[in-house]
Amino acid sequence: MENIIDIVPLTEWGLGFEFPLLIAGPCSAESEEQVLATAKELAADGRVKIFRAGVWKPRTRPGGFEGLGEQALKWLKRVKSETGLSVAVEVAMPQHVELALEYAIDVVWLGARTTANPFLVEQLAAALSGANIPVLVKNPVTPDLELWIGSIERLWRSGIKRIAAIHRGFHPYERSRLRNIPKWEIAIDLKSRIPSLPVICDPSHIAGKANLVPEIAQHALDLSMDGLMVEVHPTPLQALSDAMQQLTPRAFINMIDNLNFHFTTS
Ligand code: PEP
Ligand code: MN
Structure with missing residues (x-):
């Protein structure tokens, strides 16, 4: 089945987007101080438009930090009012969608x-269908382009027209330099299958290590991807999830300063 999906361009999403779209923030919201300090430093730079923070964390194995849920949504509401940034969280169950909407979250993934x-x-598509907020769709953990497209189609068919894909790489079984194998060709094929779909790269989950994030980000921009979602934490090594791959706000800003691309403001 071929699709004729038409997605609203990023510039018309109404959230003050620039190119490339920069989304940054901690893997997980851990405390009000952590969330606000990170958001304020990113907002002061001015290039990040969307602040990300996981408040529900679907962990591969049980027993890890699973997020602080509604309590953390209150902190994100403060981020919004104090910095003007849009805020984004991951939703993994319809109840998450309900709560995210109750706390005026701007974007979900x-x-x-x-x-x-x-x-x-x-179920998520149904819960989001009346909400009129953008939805970002990460690739599945396995390198299955049809499954990725299938999720995008399910959302689109429920009436959501502001959708972007996030390329975060694919789980390897073998030990590898990167945490997730990029298989860039899959992201490129996705773009040719749905030309109007913005594709954003998540170099943090591909790299798995902070020092490898810039090279992945640069590769994504060289491939003309539409944006980056980067994990940023004030004290990465103390993070409750993904400690090895998060950048400090300073290191993030430094990376953006040094990436080779043409930054445009709409
Ligand atoms: C995340 O964004 O922190 C996350 C859990 O990512 P993924 O779903 O790509 O593993
Ligand atoms: Mn993470």
């Missing part, structure tokens, strides 16, 4: 473990 689950995506 589906994580790699959720995109792989068609019935769950249907």
Whole structure:
């Protein structure tokens, strides 16, 4: 089945987007201080438009930090009013969508473990259908382009027209330099299958290590990807999730300063 999906261009999403779209913030919201300090430093720079923070964390194995839920949504509401940044969280169940909307979250994303689950995506699409907020769709953990497209189609069919894909790489079984294998050709094929779909790269989850994030980000921009979603934490090594791959706000700003691309303001 071929699709004729038409997605609203990023410049018409109404959230003050610039090119490339920069989304940054901690893997997880851990405390009010952590969230606000990170957001204020990013907002002061001016190039990041969307602040990300996971408040529900679907962990691969049980026993890890699973996020602070509604409590953390209150902090994100403060981020919005004190910095003017738009705020984004991951939603993995319809109840998450309800709460995110109650706290005026601007953008939501589906994580790699959720995109792989068609019935769950249907439920999320139904919960989001009347909400009129943009939805970002991470690739599934396995290199399955059809499954990724399938999730995007399910959202689109439920009436959501502001959608972007997030390329975060694919789980390897073998030990590898990068945490997730980029398989850039899959992101490129996605773009040719749905030309109007913005594709954003998440170099943090591909790299898995902070020092490798800039080279992945540069590669994504060289491929003309539409934006970057980067994990930023004030004290990365103390992070409750993904400690090895997060950049300090300073290191993030430094990376953006040194990436080779033409930054445009709309
Ligand atoms: C995340 O963005 O922190 C996350 C859990 O990512 P992914 O779904 O790509 O593993
Ligand atoms: Mn993470």
